[in-house]
Amino acid sequence: MKAVVLHEYGGPDKLKWEDVDDPKIGENDLLVRLSASSVNPVDYKMRSGAAKERFPVEFPGIIGRDVSGIVREVGSKVTGFEPGDKVMALANHTYAELVVVPAAEAAHVPEGLDVVEAAALPLVTLTGERLITLGTKIQAGQTVLVAGATGGVGRSAVWTAKKAGATVIAGVRKKQLKEAAEIGADEVLALDDDEAMEKLGFIDAVADAVGGETAEMLIGKVKQGGIFASVVGLPSNAKMHPTVHVELVRAKPDVAALETLAADVLAGKFKIPIDRMIPLEDAGEGQAAAEKGGIGKVLLVG
Template sequence: MKAVVLKSFGDVDALAVQDMPEPEFGPGDVKVRVTAAGINPVDSKIRRGEMQELMPVTFPTILGRDVSGEVMEVGANVKGFQPGDRVMGMVHGGYAEVVVAPANVWAKVPHSLELRDAAALPMVTLTGAQLIEEQVKPARGDTVLITGALGAVGRAAIHAAHALGVKVWAGVRAQQAEQARRELNMEGVVAIDRPEEVAKLPTLDAVADTVGGKAVTPVLDKVKRGGKVCSVVGEPVGAKERGLVGSFFLSHPDGPRLARLAESVAKGELLIPIAQTFPLDAAKEAQKHAETAGTGKVLLVN
């Protein structure tokens, strides 16, 4: 099979398109012919060697956590999937023509969704939903600020929080505020880079951070003592020093939850924008574009 291979840590020139053997296939696995693969920020971080402590890799390795495609074969112990099914999943080695992963990571793609576009969903929707449901764990009526609200993970987090009856504030940069009000259909939008707007925020029960770094610092003083600051980017800086509960969260595959999130996308309740698509052979250009594309997902298409 053709795949995009990372041969060493470095810039995009460390990526090469070459023939690789198909992944090993076991009795609990599903083999999928990949239609499209999503590019995520973690892919570039792995490529640069920034995730080696949390996600060690050996070379050569195939990047990519998001795929959609058609089932080629199912293992002897697999129930619920059959050849020809349209599926998507959060996997390893997605920048390839064929992917093998355990059955429980896969979800069927709703009929109304384009199979290619489904590759944009797995990692970002699961990350946003799990951030809220497994880390923040807000009670109905709690007030939660979500940073990076226009990003794909932020949108999924807002969707999950609204489903729990949470009072949501969408944190964005000042230049994104009008776009956020329009696209998210929310009045509770705050420019977290404007101190005068942050000062008007109500007391927060928690912050769900999808941006990291210093972006979240301006709002920490608005979180009640003992409140939570949960991030998908890194340990929240300054949270514990203010008497807050800080945590860093890594998402994980979850086929059933992904299926539910995909249905929300199919119904128009959750929008994950796609910025651009590239052929698999153009993975270098695709990763470069993804690093500067803003809020839309970038896909590699076979």
Template sequence: MKAVVLKAYGDADNLVVTEMPEPKVGPGDVKVRVIAASINPVDWKIRRGDMKEVMPVTFPAILGRDVSGEVVEVGQGVKGFMKGDRVMGVVSSGYAETVVAPEEVWARVPDSLELKDAAALPLVTLTGVQLIEEQMKPAPGDTVLVTGAVGAVGRAALFAAKARGAKVWAGVRATQVEEARKLGVDGVVALEDASDIAKLPTLDAVADTVGGKAVAAVLDKVKRGGRVCSVVGEPKGAKEKGLQVSSFFSHPDGRRLAQLGESVAKGELTIPIGKTFKLDEAKDAQKHAEKGGTGKVLLVN
């Protein structure tokens, strides 16, 4: 099969397209012909070596954490899927024509969703939702802020926080304020504008999807004992302010992913797609995604 392989840590030029052996199906596994894979920040962080202490790779390595496609084979004991099913899931080695992963990571793609577009959903929706449901756990009426709210993970976090009855504020760049107002939130704040931050109410919790100066700017607005939950590492100074801090990596969950797919199909949650590249163009796709901006970047076979 054709796959995009990382030869060594470094820039995107270390990604090469080559032939690799097809992965074999074991008991409990599902083999999928990949229609599309999505590019996530973790991909280029792994590529650059930023995460080699916590997520080391053995070269040559195939990157890619989420895909959509069609089932071509199932292993012994698999009961939930059969050949021909349209699926999506959080996987390893997704930049390829074929991928194998355990049955429990896969979810069916709703009929009304384009199979290609479904590749944008698994990692970001689960990350945003788990940030709220498993880490923050807001109570109805809590006032919470989501940083990076117009990004894919931020949108999923907003969706989950609103579903729990929280009063939700969207934290974004000044250039994104108007876009954020369309998300049905209780308020929007420009995170680089000190006067705007000063108008924030006291926060029970912050769901941080961007880190750095953006989250640091709002820590003084969180009540003592309040929660700061992040997908990009513990914010500096948060514990010193008497805040509860948690940082986590998301985990595959096919059951929850299936529910989120239905929410996307119903228009309750939207994950924008920015640009699509061919698998052979993975080098250019990562360079494009690394520049930032709104909208997922996809690789299609």
């Protein structure tokens, strides 16, 4: 098969389109013919070496976390899947024409959802869902501010919090206010507007997908006993707010949650914008575009 292979850490040009051996499946796995993968921040951080402490690459390596495609082979102990099924998953080594996915971590693509577009969903929707359910643990009637609300993780967090019955404030930059007004939050707040931030009272929780100075500012807006949850690392001043509970959240495969979120996307309850679709072999170009920020999902089509 063909795959995008990384031989050393570096820039987007280090991603090489090469021939590699077909992967072998185990008795509990699926072999999936890739329809698409997508570009996530963790992908280009793995490529550059910025994430090597948490996600080291064994060279030569294949990176990528999202996959959607068609089942080609089914392991001997697998039930519920057969060749030809359309599936999606949060997996590993997905920048390749063939991807091995544990059957227990594969979700069926709902009828009516394009199998290529399904590749935009696994990592960001599961991360946003966990940021709310496991991170903030927000309850009906409480108020949560989602920082980075127009991104894929943020949109998923906003929708999950609304489903829980919370009041949701979408925290964005001034230039994103118009876009944020369309994602279903109860309020929209410019995090880079000092006057607007001064007017923000204490809230029950923050769901952070931004980090940095923004996170350091927002933790001070959480009431005593409230929760600051993040997917990008805890604020450096967290110890200065001992009455605030802090939670660091990471995405993990969750078939039931992914299938529910995909059904919600199909029903138009929320969306993950797709900026462009490019061939898998041009993954370096796709990562370069995504790394600049300010765009929707980049899909790598196999």
